[in-house]
Amino acid sequence: MQSIFLFVLKQRSVTKFKVSNHVFLTVSCLRDDAVYDELHKAEGDGKPLPVDEDLPGMGQYYCLHCDRFFANVTVRDEHFKTKKHRRRVKQMMGPAPHTQLDAELAAGMGMPDNGPKLMLM
Numbered sequence: 001m002q003s004i005f006l007f008v009l010k011q012r013s014v015t016k017f018k019v020s021n022h023v024f025l026t027v028s029c030l031r032d033d034a035v036y037d038e039l040h041k042a043e044g045d046g047k048p049l050p051v052d053e054d055l056p057g058m059g060q061y062y063c064l065h066c067d068r069f070f071a072n073v074t075v076r077d078e079h080f081k082t083k084k085h086r087r088r089v090k091q092m093m094g095p096a097p098h099t100q101l102d103a104e105l106a107a108g109m110g111m112p113d114n115g116p117k118l119m120l121m
Helices: 019-027 032-041 073-080 083-093 100-106
Strands: 061-063 066-069
Touching: 032 083, 061 073, 066 073
Parallel strands: none
Antiparallel strands: 061 066
């Protein structure tokens, strides 16, 4: 007698709706406004970074555009050549990222406009 094998195919979930994908897409935009302000604040600041043992490379090798620390100079220099870094630099040289005020104005929650006053009494 032949044995009958039942193969149950697992349904694939749509990739764009996975929770992990949502977290990955939103984490990259969390500090955009703070990084933008740091970049445009003062570029002549050549202060050395404080030593922090908890960060990679003791916190000495930092990419300001991407807000990342690296283990050594060679890894940081390789990062500067990547497409991700170049896109980030281009994004930070453009207009300011969205703020809470922009979101409120777009949602119609800004200052109310009641029109001009018709008569004073």
